[in-house]
Amino acid sequence: MQLTLDIPEKYFIYQSPVELVRLLKLNTAIDLYRxxxxxxxxxxxxxxxxxxxxxxxxxxKRGIEPQTYESKEELQSEIDMLAKKAF
Known part of the structure; x- marks a missing residue:
C-alpha cells in the first residue's frame, strides 16, 4: 500500500524527502511500539x-524502555509471526 502526503517544500530545507520519510516512519513506529x-x-x-x-x-534515546511480553502465548505468537515472514 502506498500513502501520499502533501508536505510544503519549506520543510525540505533541512532534510531531503528520503530523510523526512524515514523520520516520519521511525517516529510513527516508535509511537505505536510505545x-x-x-x-x-x-x-x-x-x-x-x-x-x-x-x-x-x-x-x-527517546526514553522508551523495551516492552516485555505479558505471557508465553504472546511471545509465541510473535515468534510464529516472524517465522512465517522468514520463509
Whole structure:
C-alpha cells in the first residue's frame, strides 16, 4: 500500500524527502511500539531501514524502555509471526 502526503517544500530545507520519510516512519513506529500496538519486529518491518537493535537504541534515546511480553502465548505468537515472514 502506498500513502501520499502533501508536505510544503519549506520543510525540505533541512532534510531531503528520503530523510523526512524515514523520520516520519521511525517516529510513527516508535509511537505505536510505545503504545503496545507494534512489537519490535513489526516496528522494524514498518521502518524498513534498520534492525531491531538500532530500533531499540532509537527508543532508548527517546526514553522508551523495551516492552516485555505479558505471557508465553504472546511471545509465541510473535515468534510464529516472524517465522512465517522468514520463509
Amino acid at each position: 503504545r503496545g500496538r507494534f512489537s519490535v519486529g513489526a516496528a522494524v518491518e514498518f521502518v524498513g531501514s534498520m534492525d531491531r537493535y538500532e530500533f531499540l537504541y532509537e527508543c532508548r
